[in-house]
Amino acid sequence: MDATRKILHLDLDAFFCAVEELRDPSLRGKPFAVGGRPEERGVVASCSYPARKFGVRSAMPMSQAVRICPGLLIVSKKFGDYQAASRKVMAVLHELTPLVEQLSIDEAFLDVTGLPDSAGEIGKQLQKRINLECGLPCSLGVATNKLVAKIANNIGKANARSGEPPNAMRIVPPGEEASFLAPLPVQELWGVGPKTAEALAKMGVHTIADLRTIPEKDLVRRFGKHGAELYERSRGIDTRPVETEHETKSISREITYDHDVTRSETLIRTLREMSDDVGRTLRKEQLKGHTVKIKLRWADFTTLTRQTKLPQPTDNNDVIFATAQTLLEKNWPRQKPVRLLGVGVSGFENEVYQLGLWGQAPPVSDALQSALDHLHDRFGDDSVRRGSTLKDES
Numbered sequence: 226m227d228a229t230r231k232i233l234h235l236d237l238d239a240f241f242c243a244v245e246e247l248r249d250p251s252l253r254g255k256p257f258a259v260g261g262r263p264e265e266r267g268v269v270a271s272c273s274y275p276a277r278k279f280g281v282r283s284a285m286p287m288s289q290a291v292r293i294c295p296g297l298l299i300v301s302k303k304f305g306d307y308q309a310a311s312r313k314v315m316a317v318l319h320e321l322t323p324l325v326e327q328l329s330i331d332e333a334f335l336d337v338t339g340l341p342d343s344a345g346e347i348g349k350q351l352q353k354r355i356n357l358e359c360g361l362p363c364s365l366g367v368a369t370n371k372l373v374a375k376i377a378n379n380i381g382k383a384n385a386r387s388g389e390p391p392n393a394m395r396i397v398p399p400g401e402e403a404s405f406l407a408p409l410p411v412q413e414l415w416g417v418g419p420k421t422a423e424a425l426a427k428m429g430v431h432t433i434a435d436l437r438t439i440p441e442k443d444l445v446r447r448f449g450k451h452g453a454e455l456y457e458r459s460r461g462i463d464t465r466p467v468e469t470e471h472e473t474k475s476i477s478r479e480i481t482y483d484h485d486v487t488r489s490e491t492l493i494r495t496l497r498e499m500s501d502d503v504g505r506t507l508r509k510e511q512l513k514g515h516t517v518k519i520k521l522r523w524a525d526f527t528t529l530t531r532q533t534k535l536p537q538p539t540d541n542n543d544v545i546f547a548t549a550q551t552l553l554e555k556n557w558p559r560q561k562p563v564r565l566l567g568v569g570v571s572g573f574e575n576e577v578y579q580l581g582l583w584g585q586a587p588p589v590s591d592a593l594q595s596a597l598d599h600l601h602d603r604f605g606d607d608s609v610r611r612g613s614t615l616k617d618e619s
Contacts, residue, residue, distance in 0.1 A: 229399075231344035232467065233335040233351070234366040234374035236382070237314065238390035240331035241271035243361045244310045245300050256281070257298035261498055263288035268480055268495065270302055274389050284480045286491075304505060313359050321351060326467045334371055336467040344368075345396045352394060362390035368397040372463035373405065376413050402461025407434035414458045416451060419526045424448075433459050476512065477520075477569025478502050485524045485562035492557070492566055496549050499568045504542035512573045513538035517548040520567035521557060528565070531556045538574040545570060 237243065241259040246252045256276035261267015267287040279294035291297050311330045318325045324336035337347050348365045355363045364385075366378030377395040385391030397405045406413070411433055412422050424447070430436050436459040444452030457463070478499040486492060496519075507513065517539075518532035531552045539545065549568045557563070 229338065230336070230369045231338045231340070231347065232368055232370055232374045233337060233344065233348055234368075234371065234378045235318070235333050235335065235351070235355075236364050236378055237311075237331035237355075238362040238364055238382070238392060239271055239273060240310075240361070241302065241307055242273045243390065244306050245303075246273075247310070247360050248303075248306060249300075252298065252300070255298060256294050256296065257300055258287065258290055259300050259302055260287055261301075262299065263291050265494060267498065274387065278388050284482065286482070286484075289484075304509075308509070310359065310361065314355055314361065314363075317351070317354055317358060321347070324467045324469055326469060334374070334467045345394075348394055348396070352392070356392065362392040364391050364393040366395050366397075369399050369402065370461070370463035371465055371467070372415060372458055373397050373402045373461050375415075376406065376409070379413065380409070403437070403459075406459065406461050407432065407437070409433050411436055414455065416454060416458070421448070421451075474573075475518075475569050475571035476503050476506050476510070476514070477518075477567055479520055479565060479567025481522075481565045482563065485564050486566075487560050487562050489557075489559070492553060492563060493550060495566055496553060496568055497546055499566075500546035500549055501542045503568060503570055504540055504545050507540035507570060513540045514570035515572035515574065516570065517545055517552070518569050518571065519549050519552045519556070520565065520569070521553075521563060522565035524562040524564055526564070529556065532571075534572070538572070539570075 242252075242257065245257070245259060252273070254275060256273060256279060258269045258272040258276055258281060260270040263286075269281060269283050269285045269287055269290050271283060272281045272290070276290070276294055276297060279297075281290045281294050281297065287299065291299075307330060314331075315325065315327060315333065318333055318335055322335055322337050322340065324338075326334040328334065335351075337344060340347055342350075344367045348367045352363055352365055355361055364378055364382045366374040366376065366381060368374040368377055374397075377397050378393075381393035381395030382391045384395075385393045409432060411417050411425055411430055414433060414436075417425070425431075425436065428439065428447070430439065436455060439456075441453060441456040444456050446452070448455065480495055480499065514535075515538050516532050516534050518530055520528065520530045522528040533548060533552060535544070535548065545568065553566075
């Protein structure tokens with residue numbers, strides 16, 4: 226382990242909500258959620274910390290959020306504002322170091338090994354800059370590697386005072402990685418999902434300290450290559466570098482339902498909303514993909530993915546949705562409870578839409594789609610609504 230490395234993990238707290246509060250300061254201190262309308266079976270994309278005190282969570286059906294949090298304010302998503310705020314934050318990170326690995330619109334790793342100050346001092350100054358210059362709360366994990374920095378951030382945020390953005394920082398000094406991880410549940414480690422946790426529990430492993438008592442050969446015998454990774458991770462070992470360049474291989478969205486879903490109408494509405502999000506992101510990135518895929522997870526955590534290749538690459542919401550809906554109908558046994566649903570596009574080509582063999586044009590013209598994107602970015606998702614989403618409102 227290289228104890229000289231200084232790695233930061235930064236996560237913007239309730240990012241969509243924080244941006245909405247900048248736009249409308251009257252929202253501060255109030256329970257509100259960003260996402261779709263409850264009558265359209267919309268879901269919570271993000272929620273304020275006062276809303277979380279009532280039990281509201283991301284990916285929860287908005288209808289449920291409204292029931293458990295009387296007076297919940299609902300704000301539609303404005304991706305243009307979120308992307309602008311993200312670019313501002315990322316510019317601050319790049320001013321500090323060129324070694325920035327952006328994981329998502331609101332999350333990144335930084336390697337600040339080459340800077341003279343201590344990692345903790347660098348983290349404190351960075352947090353202050355983002356608070357003041359960008360007006361956004363953020364939490365940081367500070368450690369000698371990505372694994373421990375990420376977990377430190379998770380723990381720091383979890384231990385912060387509820388009801389307001391944590392704006393937390395957790396520092397794990399060099400040499401203390403293993404002792405920091407030891408008392409934590411084994412599920413905190415990357416790669417330990419429900420099935421692996423269940424298998425480890427049968428071996429008497431519940432905490433990361435428990436995991437460290439299992440010989441590497443036994444873990445490899447039980448879990449294969451993944452067992453060797455578990456052995457190293459339980460000791461806080463992670464030699465992966467901060468990757469400054471990533472080729473985008475797929476654009477996807479997925480939602481874990483708060484309660485398993487058996488109604489086709491709910492799944493199709495969710496698929497529609499996620500397809501719109503994926504299409505909009507593709508156009509922002511100037512990408513078109515040949516492959517549309519869906520992801521389904523049942524109540525027992527069994528997960529399947531299915532995909533199909535299109536004759537022409539697309540970034541069109543309607544094409545993505547229609548293809549994903551067909552995949553859903555072919556692969557979902559009716560009434561079988563669904564825990565998670567996802568849709569994605571991959572196999573990218575940067576090219577203009579070509580007419581198919583039969584001369585079909587895209588379902589929605591590029592000009593119209595661009596105009597809709599602009600309206601949604603500027604005024605929110607509810608500025609223009611599909612007639613199909615209004616069918617159940619009577």
